[in-house]
Amino acid sequence: MKNIVKIVLGILVISAVGYRLSSPINKQKIKKPKNIILLIGDGMGLSEVSASYFFKDSVPNFDRFTTIGLIKTSAADALVCDSAASATAYASGVATYNGAIGVDMQKKPVPTIIEKIIPMNISTGIISTSSIMHATPACFYAHAASRSSYQDIAAFLPISKIDFIAGGGTEFLDKNKREDTRDLFKEFEDNGYEVETNSLPNTTTDKKQAIFLAEDGMDKILEGRGDFLPNVTKMALDKLSKNKDGFFLMVEGAQIDWAGHDNDANYLITELLDFDKTIGVALDFATNNGETLVIVTADHETGGFTLSKDNGDYNKIKPTFSTTGHSATMVPIFAKGPGEENFGGLYKNTAVFKKMMDIFN
Ligand code: MG
Ligand code: ZN
Numbered sequence: 001m002k003n004i005v006k007i008v009l010g011i012l013v014i015s016a017v018g019y020r021l022s023s024p025i026n027k028q029k030i031k032k033p034k035n036i037i038l039l040i041g042d043g044m045g046l047s048e049v050s051a052s053y054f055f056k057d058s059v060p061n062f063d064r065f066t067t068i069g070l071i072k073t074s075a076a077d078a079l080v081c082d083s084a085a086s087a088t089a090y091a092s093g094v095a096t097y098n099g100a101i102g103v104d105m106q107k108k109p110v111p112t113i114i115e116k117i118i119p120m121n122i123s124t125g126i127i128s129t130s131s132i133m134h135a136t137p138a139c140f141y142a143h144a145a146s147r148s149s150y151q152d153i154a155a156f157l158p159i160s161k162i163d164f165i166a167g168g169g170t171e172f173l174d175k176n177k178r179e180d181t182r183d184l185f186k187e188f189e190d191n192g193y194e195v196e197t198n199s200l201p202n203t204t205t206d207k208k209q210a211i212f213l214a215e216d217g218m219d220k221i222l223e224g225r226g227d228f229l230p231n232v233t234k235m236a237l238d239k240l241s242k243n244k245d246g247f248f249l250m251v252e253g254a255q256i257d258w259a260g261h262d263n264d265a266n267y268l269i270t271e272l273l274d275f276d277k278t279i280g281v282a283l284d285f286a287t288n289n290g291e292t293l294v295i296v297t298a299d300h301e302t303g304g305f306t307l308s309k310d311n312g313d314y315n316k317i318k319p320t321f322s323t324t325g326h327s328a329t330m331v332p333i334f335a336k337g338p339g340e341e342n343f344g345g346l347y348k349n350t351a352v353f354k355k356m357m358d359i360f361n
Contacts, residue, residue: 031339032339032359033291033292033338034246034292035241035246035248035286035289035291035292035293036247036249036292036293036356037249037251037285037286037294038295038297038356039251039252039253039278039296040087040136040252040296040297041252041253041256042136042252042254042255042298043257043261043301043326044253044256044272044275044331045305045327046331048272048298048301048305049332050307051268051269051319052276054307054317055272056276060273061276061280062276062296064283066336066340067334067335067336067341068344069343069344070330071298071330071333071346071347071352072330072346073086073300073301073349075095075096075098076095076096076097076105077096077097077105078097080325080327081326082098082099082147082300082326083134084098084100084135084138084139085099086299086300087137087299088102089349089350089353090139090353091112091113091139091353092110092113093110093350095349095350099145099148101144101147101149102140102141102143103144103145112139113248113356113357113360114126114140114160114162115141117360122243122247122360123245123246123248124162124163124164125162125236125239125247126140126141126164126166126167126250126251127164127165127167127229127250128168128251128252128254129168129217129225129229130167130216130252130254130255131167131168131171131214131216131217132165132169132212133150133153133154133169134217136254136299137167137252138153141160142156142157143156150169150172151172151179154172154178155182157188158188159187159191161208163209164235164239165209166209166210166232166236167213167218167252168212168215168218169214170197170212172184185197191208192207192208194210195211195212196212197211198213204235204238209239213228217254217255217258220255220270220271227274229251229274229275230274230278230280233249233281234281234285246360248360251282253274253275253278255271256272256298256302257299257302259271260301260302260303260305260321260326261324261325262324263324265321268303283336290338293337293339294337295333295334295335295356296334297331297333297334297352299331299349300326301326301329301331302326302327303321303324304321304323304327304329305319305320306320306321306322333352342355
């Protein structure tokens with residue numbers, strides 16, 4: 001009996017010590033950031049990220065992250081996800097069908113993070129190297145049953161109240177090219193936007209800004225896009241960070257996916273390294289700012305990309321593809337900044353929305 005008492009006491013002491021050792025970490029209140037920069041590399045699986053280590057002359061910016069997780073990407077109606085279902089999961093926390101833009105399985109609109117935080121006086125921005133009406137950015141501000149309804153999707157933009165918009169897509173705004181002949185450029189101006197369609201402005205303004213520098217998608221890096229993505233991201237951060245109440249900025253490296261569809265390794269790697277450079281801009285800003293959480297992830301993997309050995313040579317990498325479509329492989333998620341702890345682990349794409357909203361709520 002005495003021995004049993006001793007054992008029980010022993011267990012209690014050990015658990016108490018164990019509790020004391022673990023409690024400061026478990027109980028510590030995670031500091032909330034004020035700002036979130038979400039960077040989405042479309043089609044950027046782990047092999048794509050790995051390529052940055054083998055094809056960049058310096059250490060990639062992925063190396064600067066301290067919290068890493070994995071995301072299960074499946075759509076509600078399919079094992080292999082598309083950009084629309086995935087971006088709806090990220091923007092609204094809802095599992096839906098491939099092709100859905102901000103709508104659920106019943107095609108009912110679901111509120112997006114941008115729609116939820118604008119009334120909280122948080123500034124917002126979206127940037128992409130595709131058209132802004134393309135699936136990934138569209139899911140953050142529009143609601144459409146089909147991702148191909150670009151003209152309908154575009155009509156959400158002038159009334160979106162998003163502070164900073166940059167990418168391609170003039171053909172969906174132009175009254176001469178729209179079936180309904182609506183002049184969305186004018187609608188932007190009527191809603192207080194400064195619109196730019198020639199080149200990246202040198203400075204930000206106090207007005208909301210909409211910058212459209214291509215009819216549809218932006219040029220490839222290989223076709224001379226240059227530093228559009230890192231530069232425009234820096235510009236957005238300058239503008240949005242003036243709001244002391246915080247901001248949310250979504251930046252998409254859209255063409256990593258397009259290169260995967262093309263099974264074009266050179267295209268893929270150049271787009272990936274451009275995206276990595278942009279991550280560097282975000283991380284530099286966040287390090288300096290101290291109240292910003294940077295999240296980098298992908299919507300799904302594209303191309304079944306692998307870094308195989310070149311025939312018999314284990315010292316040479318031969319980028320290889322297994323499909324011209326998407327794959328179901330998990331994608332990595334990287335986080336750095338206050339609250340990054342919440343982004344480690346293995347979870348579904350829909351959880352990212354909830355984790356981000358917990359920060360703004
Ligand atoms: Mg995309
Ligand atoms: Zn794709």
